Amino acid sequence: MPAARSIERISLFITSQKPLLAYNWVRIASLLHRPHPAAVLAASEAACYSLAMALVDVSGLPQHVAIIMDGNGRWAQARGKPRTAGHERGADAVRATMRAARRLGIPALTLYAFSEQNWERPQVEINALVDLLCECLVSERNELVDNEIRLCAIGRLHKLPQRAQARLQSLTSETESNEGMTLTLALSYGGREELMDAARALAIKAREGEIDPSDIDEPAIERLLPSMDVGPVDLLIRTGGEQRISNFLLWGSAYAELYFTDELWPDFGANSLYCAIQAYQGRERRFGLVPDAEEDLPTAKTSNELERAI
Ligand code: FPP
Numbered sequence: 195m196p197a198a199r200s201i202e203r204i205s206l207f208i209t210s211q212k213p214l215l216a217y218n219w220v221r222i223a224s225l226l227h228r229p230h231p232a233a234v235l236a237a238s239e240a241a242c243y244s245l246a247m248a249l250v251d252v253s254g255l256p257q258h259v260a261i262i263m264d265g266n267g268r269w270a271q272a273r274g275k276p277r278t279a280g281h282e283r284g285a286d287a288v289r290a291t292m293r294a295a296r297r298l299g300i301p302a303l304t305l306y307a308f309s310e311q312n313w314e315r316p317q318v319e320i321n322a323l324v325d326l327l328c329e330c331l332v333s334e335r336n337e338l339v340d341n342e343i344r345l346c347a348i349g350r351l352h353k354l355p356q357r358a359q360a361r362l363q364s365l366t367s368e369t370e371s372n373e374g375m376t377l378t379l380a381l382s383y384g385g386r387e388e389l390m391d392a393a394r395a396l397a398i399k400a401r402e403g404e405i406d407p408s409d410i411d412e413p414a415i416e417r418l419l420p421s422m423d424v425g426p427v428d429l430l431i432r433t434g435g436e437q438r439i440s441n442f443l444l445w446g447s448a449y450a451e452l453y454f455t456d457e458l459w460p461d462f463g464a465n466s467l468y469c470a471i472q473a474y475q476g477r478e479r480r481f482g483l484v485p486d487a488e489e490d491l492p493t494a495k496t497s498n499e500l501e502r503a504i
Pocket of ligand 1: 277
């Protein structure tokens, strides 16, 4: 194997296993009498990745990260492969991102895995996505259990094929007492649909005299939004180059910091997450307050509490 390839592989191995060790590459490269250009490149790339993790301030982590995983199709098409190949690699990116989030200590990660609008895609792609979901719900079981990850699902789950519902039900029950991190899969999910369902439920309660319409406030609505079980979104990431919300977590993202990256979802991983979190940590979150009042920034859970704090 040519020297450059081996250096690249070793460097990739080091960065994927123990990122902080990659600093050593910089030192190795600088100690070489005539460093091979590939060694210098690998060293600097490795160091960047390590720095990405090292620069994350674990005391200021977003408590809820939500991701719009876009770009699977383009990733596959660029390689002359069927779109489903992109979704398969997308599942690897899900695992890498989930591990990284758990390792950092992020309490909640919500992934947009299938939107309500995705039902309009070709049936063959829908079937492939459902099959992939079913496979992952089996193959990732140990990953969730061993890492104390609680699996949740939001969306119009009754629209999923029975086999997917059964596997979801089984793994969500098995992991329900895990406290390490909550991984929520948004499946057949739409933010407007979630709000419509809540509005309908409130209207029924009002009609049956269980609630007075004048008592409908933000907490009353949030109690009916399954996506709010893990609190509002702090950091909303979208891959694939588009800059829109696409009907994801509309209520919970009201004060989210938005992070858009051109990276296609299958290429996303631990280091991409670290970069997104660093960007988040560089933002000033004011929740409508003025900078001088920063020290009084609310730690409120509900939007209503935020509103009152202003
Ligand atoms: C958007 O990319 C992606 C999806 C609609 C599906 C997301 C699914 C995965 C990441 C697969 C595995 C996930 C789980 C939870 C098992 P796109 O197809 O719209 O990409 P494009 O914009 O390039 O066409």
